[in-house]
Amino acid sequence: MILYIAEKPSLGRALAAALPKPQQQDEGFIRLGNGDVVTWCIGHLLEQAQPDAYDPAFKQWRLEHLPIIPREWKLEAKPKTRSQLAVVKKLLKQATEIVHVGDPDREGQLLVDQVISFCGVSSAKRDRVQRCLISDLNPSAVKKSLAALRSNKEFVPLSVSALARSRADWLYGINMSRLCTIQGQKMGYQGVLSVGRVQTPLLGLVVRRDQEIADFTAKPYFEVQAHLTTEQAQAFKAKWQPSAACAPWQDEEGRVLSQSLADNVVKRITQQNGRVTKAETKSRQQPPPLPYNLSSLQIDAARRFGLSAKQVLDICQTLYERHKLLTYPRSDNRYLPSEHFSQAGAVTQAIANTCTELAGAVSGADLSRRSKAWDDKKVAAHHAIIPTAKAMDGSKLSSTELKVYQLVARQYLAQFYPPWQYEDKLLELEIAGGRFVARARQQGSPGWKQLFAQARQANPAEPEDEELQSQLPELTVGETVFCVRGERLDKLTQPPRYFTDASLLAAMTNIARYVTDGELKKILRDTDGLGTEATRAGIIELLFTRQFLRREGKQIRATEAGAQLIASLPASATTPDMTARWESVLDAISRKQAGYQAFMTDLETSLPQLIAAVDVNAFKGLKGSGKAPNFKKRKGRVKTTKRKA
Known part of the structure; x- marks a missing residue:
């Protein structure tokens, strides 16, 4: 009998629809017309054991227990899906061949691999397990995937990477959450202070952004615009580019802070001739954006x-x-x-x-x-x-x-659709010793952009570039223009924007921008993000559930408890550097370019230092906030949200 193990019931049903009929639906599996069987997990049937599974003393949260580092890792059946695990285990004993049909990612790989191992399948049978990768649940696509089975051994590195992440998250989350909760409650905090290697740096991004906005003081700055005409009476504008001599009156971003300097430039260029020093036209094209991840x-x-x-x-x-x-x-x-x-x-x-x-x-x-x-x-x-x-x-x-x-x-x-084609034009001019620049973009063939024109008019995703004009006169180097008048533009520096769902996700996928380590920033610039595609949405929602984040319209802001938690932790726990390193190594493990043991040993070695770095006195700011854990009975045992933090 061939046993197909899908990750979820919906995938199991789609799989069965492409296999021999007639079929018999049973409790937790479908028996096919040829005697083979399709069964399924219900997401994770197994979970990492809680600390008290390693030592009953760990039921009590005590500082002297930390760090808790299992010598031999244990898995437990999830209570809600224990019956389905029993079904899968029974079928595994009957099966002569096994086909792994987890989702096509590292979590899906590990999820089914762990069930096969946990249920005691012999090594000989495990060696013969085949892997079916399904990304489209329609029958024709499923049949094509079934016709392209591969050895499950090919995906061992993917599974090992997911295992390393799971265990590392347990080590870091259990130890840091227990430590912070104990210290927080000593200082009067009512509730659990959960810490995670992804959720806490993400919270840190929001807290720091909120603080930047709160601390922001708007500064006036000045730009100068020249209103120009050609000999053929064609009007256009050009923007002043301050020279190196203006540096004492500029900020770190090159903005001119001196009104008198801007006024002087306006006075000097008004009613003066200018000369074209550079005239450039470049034909460009942009291919269509890639399909979505x-x-x-x-x-x-x-x-x-x-x-x-x-x-x-x-x-x-x-x-x-x-x-x-x-x-x-x-x-x-x-x-x-x-x-x-x-x-x-x-x-x-x-x-x-x-x-x-x-x-x-x-x-x-x-x-x-x-x-x-x-x-x-x-x-x-x-x-x-x-x-x-x-x-x-x-x-x-x-x-x-x-x-x-x-x-x-x-x-x-x-x-x-063909590429979007356009022309970028640039004019550089010298007026009264000053350098001025004018830019324009002229649309050519819209290509793929025509598909998005209506959608963007309804809800534009990106602001227009204010400096781009629709057209510029045709001028050549050496030609003369006349500055009718100079104009001072009074502007104010703007604070950073509060995070939204879109910008917070963008920050997670482009985490290198927020990494403080210069070398790590280079490594991560085009590769890893904070969390994974499958986990990012859940991590954001978890921070709302923990009441560390709140919404104000589209804005995402930190709560007082969230801000105080970040203030209480060492920078290494609240910045993305550590988790970015993890993601980089985990990705390398999945490609057989790094090892599981070295990764775990490094984490176990660093845990005592991380624990020692937490500032106990900083938790005083949490006094009186938070909610006490909810206690509820389940199947004869008392469960608290504290134990599962």
Whole structure:
């Protein structure tokens, strides 16, 4: 008997739909027409054991126990899914062959691998386990995946990477949360102070941004604009570029802080001739944006529709699992395998049938055009999020489901449109000894941009560049212009903006920008982010649940408890540097370029130093805040939110 183990019931049902019939539905599994069986996990059936599983004394939270470092790691069955674990264990004993059908990411890999190991499957049978990677739940796509099974041994590094992350998160979270909660409660805080290697640096980003805004004092600065005409009476404007001699009157960003200096420039250039010193026209083109991964989709949906990261993920899961309109949504990849190119006709037709608003865009697509999105070398365990070849009546989708589907579909259709073409023009001028610059952008062929024009007019995602003019006169070096008048523009420096769902997600995916270590910044600039595609939405929501973050309209701000927690911790716990290093090493482990043991040993060695670095007295600021843990009985035992922090 072949046993197929899917990650979730929805995937199990989609898998069974592509396998032999007639089928018999049973409790926790489906028996196929040829005697094989499809079963499933329900997400994680297992979890890391709590500290008291290693030593009953750890039921009490005491400083002298820290750091808690298991010598032999244990897993426990999750109480709510214990019965399904029993079903899978029984079927594993009966199976002669096993097919691993976890989601195509490192969590999905580990999730099923751990169940197979926990249930005592023999090493000989484990060696024969095959891996099925499914990113599209429609029957034809599932059959194609079933025809391309691979040895599960190929994915051992992916599983080891996920295992290292799981255990490292346990070590760091358990020890730091216990320490901070104990010290906080000593100082009068009522509740649990959870600390995590991703959630706490993320909270730190928000706290520091809030503080920057609170501490910000607007400073006046000045720009000078020359209003010019050519000999043919063509009018345009140019902006003054201060010289090195003006440095004493400028701030660190080059803004002129002296009004008298600006006034002097205005006086000197008014009614004066100028001369063109540089005239440049460059024809440019921009290829279509790549299809979405989860983070880029969440960022766009937050900007356009005000949806939170969790809302977008939940909508995508529904479009993937229930409606089967999207491919696997928890993807960190923005490229497509070459074999998908041949499916473009079916996918675009499905888009036209599901979303009539995009029917015109489908008819205008050139399906012979291959963008840089199709690149096998850049596709890993999963590919970009795109529509499937399944169609349905779009009116049966909710309004937010349709909006998210349209975003994904439009991004996919853009791959079949030519580049956006435009011309950038630059004029540099010398007027009364000063240097002035004028820039313009003239639109050429809109290419893929025509698909986004209407959507951007309805809800623009990016502000226009104020310095770009629509056109400039055709001038050559040496030609003379006349400055009708100079104009002083009075401006004020602006504080940074509060984080929103979109900008906080963007910060998580571009964490190198917030890393303080210069060498690490270089390493991470184009690679790792804070958290993973699958976990970012949950981490943001967790901080709201812990009451460390709050919303004011679209703005995300820290609560008093969140701000005080960050003030109480050492910088190493509240900045992204440490977790960015972790993500870099974990990624290297998944590519067999780093080892599990070295990573874990390094963490175990650093834990005592981290614990010692926490400033006990700083917790005084938390006195009187927080909520006491909720106590509730479950199956004869008392469970507190403290134990599960």
